[in-house]
């Protein structure tokens with residue numbers, strides 16, 4: 001049984017039919033990437049999984065249990081966390097307070113919390129140096145790290161990452177992808193949405209290509225990298 005499964009999911013914004021029957025699976029331990037151009041429906045897919053949007057048709061299963069009927073906080077509790085696009089951290093709270101907000105499911109005095117915190121600060125040494133700094137004063141890249149760190153503090157089994165490389169300098173892009181790989185190797189399954197398809201496919205096991213709200217291709221990351229249509233449309237290769 002897949003850890004996460006979408007079955008014929010249709011999501012609307014009012015009359016706009018944004019997802020037109022998405023079916024996909026994420027197996028335990030995988031990094032799966034969802035690639036597609038602007039407006040293809042990548043963010044909508046993640047927001048539908050995390051319960052922020054409700055599908056009008058279709059089902060979403062986590063370990064075989066239906067979750068599309070649950071509110072977002074219940075979905076987080078089950079073990080699915082999203083790190084949103086656009087670095088939505090709490091700007092007036094410090095780095096440490098932002099991370100504590102991620103740990104809302106746990107007692108922040110517990111040893112487990114301290115271990116989680118230490119793990120995140122080890123993954124992101126830049127955050128360790130800045131624990132007392134206000135989130136809003138961090139650089140764009142640091143805010144991105146904080147958003148991912150905060151999602152990790154919920155101890156997710158599945159981490160949904162929305163464009164983690166967006167707006168980052170090339171050296172930080174490399175770093176973020178390495179960190180995502182480390183997070184995965186430490187046991188977290190990852191669903192990664194990226195416009196940076198080449199990088200995403202270089203760390204992913206499998207991928208899906210989304211066009212106008214529908215999946216047009218699914219394959220191993222290696223095959224997608226070698227696919228002519230993918231190369232032309234998403235990798236900037238001719």
Ligand code: ATP
Nearest residue numbers: 013016018036037038039040041042043044045195
């Ligand atoms: P990008 O890479 O540009 O972030 P995306 O693949 O994540 O794109 P989505 O944000 O999921 O795309 O958008 C899918 C479609 O749904 C687009 O046509 C978009 O205009 C539409 N859409 C997204 N949010 C809303 C909204 N709040 N109201 C109406 N339409 C929306």
